[in-house]
Amino acid sequence: MHEWALAEGVVGSVLGAAGGRRVAAVRLRLGELQQIDVEVLRFAIGELSRGTAAEGMEVEVQTEPAEFECTSCGNRWNPLGTKIDGDIMELIHFLPESSKIHMRCPRCGSSDFRISGGRGLWIESILIRE
């Protein structure tokens, strides 16, 4: 789990964007494929923002569902809707592209699909405290 590394990235990016101004809130979009524990992430952001202009900021997290889209047949599916081997899930949460090595389109069996949703952690917006 790398919630702390991501939290560090969030706090750094928020402070960079705020340019010295105090931050009231941050809205995050978190991809399901990353398998991040939201509560641990929130806690880590809280701890890492202590003593900075982002201290005490509200953290809103929207989860983006995982979606793969097959380039061969056009099928779209949520890979997390089926039972996946724990070891493979471990690989995917670090490197979502590993899904293309170990999984296949449930409709046509192709490995040529793209990750159309559910990856990454995005900072959607920040709210500056007036």
Added chain:
Amino acid sequence: MASGKGGVGKSVLSSVSALLLSSLGRRVGLLDLDFYGPSVHTVLGTGVEFREDRGILPAEVHGVKLMSILPFAGESPVLWRGQDVSQAILELLAVTRWSELDFLIVDMPPGTGEEILEIRRFLPRAEFIAVVTPSKLAVGTVGRLVRALSELGANFLGFVENMSVDLRSQPDLAGARFLGRVRFDPGLEEAIGKPDALLRSLVAEDLRKIWSSLLI
């Protein structure tokens, strides 16, 4: 270590360079960016298991920290598109825990695609060494790489002629700085997979001279 051309010996030179620098007491990381045909683990004679601790921990071989696509792919072929390669490079750089290093050697795959562009983007201080062999075919392709690096404003240290046979030749590659030659080594194949043997090879002997002048 880049070349544009396949089969010129980048993986061997990267691996032996890493072993040499480590034997000199430097902290060395080795990143194999050839996702389709990873070879560094074969040269060093190691498996690369998936080890996790708040990120991915590189394997350690002879003091060298090694990361490649192997923990993720195993023996499975990697059928990726360009954007997958770009993403995977970013993710590997983000999640690998190298700790402090003096050198990070990056073994580049053949071609002048995503890997070159993403290294320029994410590791802008990276210094490139081009590897060429005496063949006209290699010189042609690697010449393109040299021009690409110039267009990209990359830091280019110069080129190494690998598998050298005519030791009196004056290799020329698009006017680039010649760093030295590594002789064709008939004993190399036997040494593959054995770091101690690699360090005693002709390849290591020649690379040592090249690195000595680079490290001054």
